Amino acid sequence: MNGSNSVTCIAPINIALIKYWGKSNEDYNIPLNSSLSVTLNTNDLCTMSTIYVSDSFLKDEMWLNGKEQNVEKNTRTQRCVKEARRSSLKRCNGEDLNSPPKCHIVSRNNFPTAAGLASSASGYACLAKCLGTIYSSSIDLSVLARLGSGSACRSIYGGFVKWEKGSCGFGSDSKGVQVAPETHWPELKVMILVVSNKQKSVGSTEAMHRSVNTSELLKYRVENCVPKRLQMLENAITEKDFETFSLLTMKESNQLHSICQDTFPPISPPYMNAISHQIVNLVSLYNEKKIRAAYTFDAGPNAVLFTLEEYFDELLATILKYFPGEENDSEFINLSSSTVNSLHDKAVTIDGINVCAGALERIICTTPGPGAYVSPETVPLPDPTDVR
Numbered sequence: 001m002n003g004s005n006s007v008t009c010i011a012p013i014n015i016a017l018i019k020y021w022g023k024s025n026e027d028y029n030i031p032l033n034s035s036l037s038v039t040l041n042t043n044d045l046c047t048m049s050t051i052y053v054s055d056s057f058l059k060d061e062m063w064l065n066g067k068e069q070n071v072e073k074n075t076r077t078q079r080c081v082k083e084a085r086r087s088s089l090k091r092c093n094g095e096d097l098n099s100p101p102k103c104h105i106v107s108r109n110n111f112p113t114a115a116g117l118a119s120s121a122s123g124y125a126c127l128a129k130c131l132g133t134i135y136s137s138s139i140d141l142s143v144l145a146r147l148g149s150g151s152a153c154r155s156i157y158g159g160f161v162k163w164e165k166g167s168c169g170f171g172s173d174s175k176g177v178q179v180a181p182e183t184h185w186p187e188l189k190v191m192i193l194v195v196s197n198k199q200k201s202v203g204s205t206e207a208m209h210r211s212v213n214t215s216e217l218l219k220y221r222v223e224n225c226v227p228k229r230l231q232m233l234e235n236a237i238t239e240k241d242f243e244t245f246s247l248l249t250m251k252e253s254n255q256l257h258s259i260c261q262d263t264f265p266p267i268s269p270p271y272m273n274a275i276s277h278q279i280v281n282l283v284s285l286y287n288e289k290k291i292r293a294a295y296t297f298d299a300g301p302n303a304v305l306f307t308l309e310e311y312f313d314e315l316l317a318t319i320l321k322y323f324p325g326e327e328n329d330s331e332f333i334n335l336s337s338s339t340v341n342s343l344h345d346k347a348v349t350i351d352g353i354n355v356c357a358g359a360l361e362r363i364i365c366t367t368p369g370p371g372a373y374v375s376p377e378t379v380p381l382p383d384p385t386d387v388r
């Protein structure tokens with residue numbers, strides 16, 4: 001057991017290049033196939049959580065973005081807390097830890113929930129890092145994060161991360177491994193295009209379940225596409241081969257969304273909407289002469305674009321030309337207005353794409369970043385509870 005009574009951690013989100021879609025074990029979030037992602041910079045997007053433990057706490061409690069969560073009903077959180085304590089007991093053999101103290105967890109995201117960005121990866125990676133640190137648990141933190149949300153196991157590490165599906169029954173070897181650190185490819189830049197969306201689609205757990213049961217394309221993908229693509233992508237990352245990186249990333253995204261349509265009944269409304277498809281068209285036309293950008297989409301309409309530093313200004317200017325934000329919206333993009341103003345003459349014209357003003361909620365420019373880490377900051381408890 002760690003001596004202090006509170007620990008704060010920060011964890012990033014990650015975006016999959018080779019997608020995880022389908023579980024071989026739903027209780028333990030064990031995937032049908034290995035996957036590979038890029039961890040994004042916590043300066044731009046992260047979850048920060050403080051965990052407090054005290055003998056005076058009567059039960060485990062949790063607050064997310066100021067709102068109290070029902071821990072007892074949240075089986076994923078329960079599973080993480082239980083495993084962290086169980087492996088703490090094993091490690092501290094001999095000490096009287098038969099009833100480890102209860103915890104209070106206060107968590108917040110530095111991005112608006114309304115932005116529609118999946119926060120479960122950063123949320124559960126942060127939870128795992130907090131629990132593992134405060135309870136001095138012996139369980140692998142990536143495995144612990146995976147019990148909360150599959151993709152969270154990749155957010156424990158920075159840079160380029162592979163989630164090995166593993167072969168042990170209970171998933172002790174189903175965890176993230178770093179392929180290359182965040183400093184490996186400094187020219188690689190990321191833009192998140194948050195697409196306005198009011199419609200709620202099917203959650204990823206339910207959708208994966210349906211795909212596993214009904215999609216023949218998913219079976220084909222797992223056996224024939226993923227192993228080859230993983231190997232090719234790992235090589236492309238090692239060699240900083242942007243063209244191969246981009247082609248694989250875009251094909252993977254396309255295949256995920258084809259599987260969602262091959263699922264029966266199909267995932268409806270589809271994750272990608274009309275604006276998402278406009279973005280695909282824009283990137284495809286922009287790439288006609290030379291591959292300079294790649295798109296990928298997860299279980300929602302938001303696009304994540306990759307490009308190289310040398311094309312960054314041109315691509316961003318072009319995105320802003322065709323998808324301008326509302327006037328005077330200072331939060332539309334996380335760059336200074338002078339930087340944005342200096343981009344104007346860099347936009348290229350793309351025939352066949354119409355200007356869609358207001359189609360994007362916001363643009364977040366970022367880079368690959370580090371994995372989950374302990375921070376000296378604190379997220380205070382929402383009320384003046386005594387945490388001695």
Ligand code: PMV
Nearest residue numbers: 016019020150151204298299
């Ligand atoms: O970890 P989950 O249950 O949120 O599933 C994530 C699934 C995708 O984001 C669509 C793909 C991936 O590999 O992250």
